[in-house]
Amino acid sequence: MHPLLITLLTIGGVLGGTLGACSYLIYIERKLAAFIQDRVGPNRVGPFGLLQPIADGLKFLLKEDVIPAHVDKFLFILSPAISVFTTLLAFSVVPFGAASKDGIFPWIIAPQVDLGIVFIFAVSSLAVYGVILGGWASNNKYSALGSLRASAQVISYEIPLGMSVLGIALLGGTLNLEEVIKVQATGLAGWNFWYQPLACLIFFIAALAESNRLPFDLSECEQELIGGYHTEYGALKFALFFLAEYTHVITISFLTVILYFGGWHFPWFATAASNYAGAEFVKFGVLLFKVLSVIILIMFIRWTIPRFRFDQLMGLAWKVLIPLATANVVLTMVVREFDLNRWWLTVGSFVLFLTAGFLAIDPLGRSRATKRRRPAAAVPVAGGHHAH
């Protein structure tokens, strides 16, 4: 087949797959939330509520498309489009199977992009425009404040996100995502997670914050605030913001699996040497299974860890994650430079992690965060309980 045709088919497949996956991930999330909160969850539309995503999609489509009179119309419409565009574009260099030139199907939209992960960072650094323009174009001071808060978060967490990946670049000598998987496909002990556990944790936390998921969803606060930068949005334009967030969750799950958990590799039946009939599909299945596990983990985290306060959020990025990521890069450089055994990286990561933990505790048993709490915070509540 013509390569252009194959590329178009891949793009169509990825687009359809991502959108379908998004709608059913929302269903899974609602069911999981119901399970954790001892509820039933969506169960009205279709058997077990399985048609609920379709009903939700139709509702988004058919609702009245309100554009408030005082907004900057062009930017108001542009910003959800930017959000979706950047998250989908980032997916173009993510392999979703064992990418190879001679297979029937490439399993990646843009094969052999030497930049790989840098391309993803470049594209997703543009995602902040969707947030900032959405808030500004709404011409509403609460939206504008929400967008400032959200963009400060997104910009801050980009730094630990990028720095945590440097260790992998140093270990594997490549940033190309296909090559990163091939480097790890030497066996279970080849997965980057064993050598970069701290970086994996930092990457996962920063990626969660980038995609505005709980416990970092200050930009939205779905449960108790009305919203953030997208307060004025409704119908399909709001759905686009949500679609962007869910696509981002899928992308970061793919990246976590590809960078740290061996991608499509699994011992015995999905190795670099396995070439039985249908091996490509088995690898595809292995990758999807790992990705789904990460997504489920993200959903459980949502209902497990409470939200950070804004100063805690910024403190976590600038005072904890960035120094730890820097230390991790130095550690990896030392191990590479003096050609030490790679398992020293594991030991070093744990030492760094424990040191950071001990530094946060002072002898009186109070953590530094509570000791340095803002004095002004206690004043307004002192008079007693206000009626809500």
Place this chain on the structure above:
Amino acid sequence: MSVEWIKSHWTLLVPLLMGALALAWMMPRQGKPRPIAAGLMGLAAVGCAGFFLLKPGPEMVESALFFLFAGTAIVAAGLMITSHNPVYAALWFALVTLSVCGLFLLQSAPFLSAATIIVYAGAIIVTFVFVIMLARQSGAAFYDQSSEQPTWATFASFLLLGGMLVCLGDWRGQSGSDGGMGGGMLKVPAVWQDRELNPNPLSTLPDTEAGVKAAGTMRGLGRSLFGDYLFAVEIAGTLLMVATIGSVAIAPRRAQGGL
């Protein structure tokens, strides 16, 4: 300025004049705005410049992409300086940056392009937008409605642009690639044609086509940056470090509270 000179350079002068006229019309100023006429004139100027001054290269897709990126960059730059709304101006600036990054990609410098997107479009322009949003919250101020000295500004900028293009054309003509102004600005950078001007004096990249290609990859770029140009990179890094520490020291501290 002789008539001969004008005759030999009319392909350069016509688009320049048209562009200057379009830009002068589009500048925000008092009086009747002429957006449609100015826009058409501007597009015609860009089209003329592309038609007269550039030859499409042998690769059709590459030429098409070059014209797309270059045209977008020029048009967006024009809109950036003529926009009434500062937020829109910042966004047009972002579009200029993205188009220029596309040009970098065409010159097989993917890392430069990605780094420019991260630094300029992803950080610096976002800061601009922040400042604009916070500084001016309601309505456009009077000083955004009209520009200071639009005619002279246009004249000076196009004089500079014309001078630069004439020099570039003459230089291309002298180096004798293939004939004067039309000599393909799409070509491989002259650095690679000139063997004596080796950009990688220390690193071991072979001076062949494969070596040239390897220079564009991250590996080649890293080796060159941290091998050949180590001192320059370190000095630039030190400068940035000093600037960062200085800005932290200068920035006013809050009297109380975290954040």
